[in-house]
Amino acid sequence: MLRIHFTPDDMARVKVARGPDFLWEITNSVQTLQRTDGERVFGAWRRWVRPRLPQGRRLLSPLLPPYGYSPDFLTPTSGDRPTLQAAIDTLLGTPRPRLRTELTRLATSTRLPRWTRALAEGDADTLARLGDALHAYQAQVLRPHWRHVRADVEADRARRLQSLMDGGTEGLLAGLGPDTRWCPPVLEVTYPVDQHLYLAGRGLVLQPSFFCWPAPTTLADGNLPPVLVHPIHHTAGWASRSVGPTPVAGRDPLGRLLGRTRAELLRAARVGCTTVEAARMLQVTHPAVSQHMNVLRAAGLITTVRTAGRAFHLATAEGRALLTAEDRGAGNRPGDTTRM
Incomplete structure (x- = not known):
């Protein structure tokens, strides 16, 4: 269970993200692609994607196992990131100590390939290869579907804002979905591990995500800017129409x-x-x-x-x-x- 603890100041600082986040959609989709559940929503997309996967995907899959921990640096939460390039630039600027700490943690649960040692040391060439892999994945795997991704995420945002107008912040938090429960002043979220997130006046960003599955997720490091990434409703048959x-x-x-x-x-x-x-x-x-x-x-x-x-x-x-x-x-x- 994930428990997010609110103060009165945090209630006034809840925000709904304006649209899809490039890196959250990439990371969530890499994980969803490796899973087998959610066939009704993602089955057609998985079958379309697998023959088209870029070579760079080999750099992404080891860092993003389908279950369990994945490094926070892959989804940076600081800086203005209106484009994929801006988001990747923020990622590539991750301090070396943080790279080493997060990859060491990942290695305790996942067998990592040798090249990740260079990544942990902040090797410029390895970081550049990771950036290229993210660009290639977005272009070949997500861009053909991006119109539907954006439309469904923005539709979800509109519904959240309607909940906010009708019921205030408590109405917004109470209506996030079946995997969440608002027990003031704590938001309880279905989660694979026990984790407490104390907002301490920093507020919370609600980030709708097209490929988030099956339940909401957040960053492992509670000292980073707080974000809750949550699943959305999907337009039926989106995958077949996206590639038409x-x-x-x-x-x-x-x-x-x-x-x-x-x-x-x-x-x-x-x-x-x-x-x-x-x-x-x-x-x-x-x-x-x-x-x-x-x-x-x-x-x-x-x-x-x-x-x-x-x-x-x-x-x-x-x-x-x-x-x-x-x-x-x-x-x-x-x-x-x-x-x-």
Whole structure:
């Protein structure tokens, strides 16, 4: 059992992550790939992935066994990491003593290959190889599915924020799922080992994760910035649809109606997004996003709320109806989800 101890200050410092975390999704998916449970959710993805695994995966699997301890440095919790490269740069900057301590701990439960000795000493070439392996894994294994990963994680975030608005922080914590129980001032989480996490005024980041399975997880070192990574609901059949052919111009009805960029922005606004998030997702400029959002807003398909200098865009009932019609035309059942 994991027991997370809150103080009154911590109750005011609970945050829900804005979207998927690159390194948590990589590490969780490497572990999930090595397991056999969760067939209904991950079976099709596992069968698609295994023939396509990059060679660099051999560097990742020994560090991320399917059960038990894995090093915290693989999922850094400090610094701004808006891109995979920024996240990997943070990882590669891990101090040598921490590398040695965490890999020594891993070696007590897992037989490690020889090259991990160089990693424990902070060898620059070995660290560079690890960074390359993370890039290759993201590109070949996760990127084809990233649209679904992001959409389902952001949908989960929207549900969490609704719980927060309806029931405050206690409502948010009480609604995290069947593997958690809120017993004020302690959040109890189903966990393979007994662990106590004392927040001590630092607050807690709730990180929804697409590949987290089967129960929430956290960092082993309680002195690191606190985070609780938890499973989400999944769109049914996500794996088969993720790797389907990309709509060709002229065969994407919503794209033909609105234009490809506006159609993608409306899809992003289904669960809500800021201008910055939309620009990053579509790899276009902030002014371009603002211009397209103006058109969608004038058509009554989105609404925009501005707070603290940021614009948050959300699809209106009319916009969601258009997206629902698109889902039906693609043979998807709107709102169809599978619980992990």
